[in-house]
Amino acid sequence: MAATNIFAGLSLVLDRVSERRDQQAWIAEQATHAGARYLPLDPSGESYLLQDTEGLRWLSDAERRELFADAEVSLLGIAGERPHFLLSLHEGAPLDMLEERLGARRIGLREAGMRLGADEAGLFAYAKGLAHWQRETRYCNGCGAPLRRMSAGHRMQCTNGACARLHFPRTDAAIIAIIEHEGACLLGRQASWPEGRWSTLAGFVEPGESLEDAVRREVAEEAGVRVGEVRYHSSQPWPLPASLMVGFTGTALGRSIDLRDGELADARWFTPEQIAAGLADRSFATPTRLSVSYQLLAHWLRARAGLELDALTAGSIA
Known part of the structure; x- marks a missing residue:
């Protein structure tokens, strides 16, 4: 079974209680619940990481009232019988002072996704996505x-x-896909990326377009490769700032590459053996583990060659 994408799987621990969001008396009761937890997010969408442990610095209701009585509060849901809230810090809040007061440091979602457990990473992503929509x-x-x-x-x-x-x-849907043809997969790279890094192709879904058609269009636009069959793999919340990444595998109708729109600096076909050799001599770098792209590549290597990407990388990527 494929690993759960980072930021995904939150429904296993959190009840969003959407049916109770208009029950103001109930919301007020949850806000003062003894176990209520508040996740502070500053205007840039960063939160706070405890100094001595790999965990978010949640505020109690008493701390919230003392430090940010006028800050906007939004209900995230109920997890472990405890109400969880987003606390949106306003412009001009004493953020540096807060770090010292809370014994914590500010942390962005990308770093948090690599450091936190699945539950807190998912809650952070949820809160960040909601806060971004509210600000915009x-x-x-x-x-x-x-x-x-x-x-x-x-x-x-x-x-x-x-x-x-x-x-x-609102959530902006985007597709991301690993495309294969006769034992090789198609990967691309952008000029701004670190040397040797390759990833699966991705792009936003356009109006009036199915997800499968978006895969075919994006791969054709970016690499000039025609795609036939497309199959769903998994999805990942990506509130950076407001996307949902929908992952697919697909089969190309041929290997001809044409970098027609200039978005990619390069695109190539890689066999499992070439990827394994490149990882061994460090001439090939995978997409970050944070992204569903890593899971798509891992799934393909496992299915086509029985190779485990985690073992091949051996902790060598971010």
């Missing part, structure tokens, strides 16, 4: 009037009574 969605796109938060932070409504349009969190 302040005015009605219908009439321009200010919006007000509703449903414990998960919905906005236009304050113009003649409009009253509702706004919901």
Whole structure:
């Protein structure tokens, strides 16, 4: 069984209680629950990591009231019978002071995904995605009037009574795919990447397009390779800032490569043996473990050659 993608699997531990988000009395009761936990996120989307352990620095309700009584609060859900909230810190908050006060340091989501356990990494990603939408969605796109938060932070409504349009969190769908042809897989690299790093191809889904068609279009646009059969693999929340990565495997109709749009610096076909040899002599670097791209490559190597990517990399990648 393939490993769960980083930031994914949160439903196994968290009940988002979406059906109770409009029950204001219940929300208020959860906010003062003895076990309530608040995850502070600064305006850049960073949170706080405990100095001595690999864990997030959650605030209690008492700490939240003392330090940030005026900060916006949004319900994330219930985990382990404890309410979990997002605490959105405002511009101008004494962030450096807070690090010393909490015995913690600020941490971004990319680093957190590599350091934290699956549950906290998933909660951080969830909170960051929700906070980003809240910051970016302040005015009605219908009439321009200010919006007000509703449903414990998960919905906005236009304050113009003649409009009253509702706004919901958005996620930008993107595909990412490992394409194979007769024992080799297609990987590409961008000019800005570290030397030797290769990854699967990816791109955003366009309006009126299925996910499978997006795979075929993106691979054709970036590498000039025509793709036939496309199969779903897995997905990954990617709130950097607001995407959902949907992973696929696919089969190419041929190996001709044409870097027509200039997005990629290079694209090549690799056999499992070439990847293993490149990892051994450090001429080949995989995508970061943070990304579903790593899991797609791991799945392909295991299925086609019985090779385990974790063993091949032996801790040599970020």
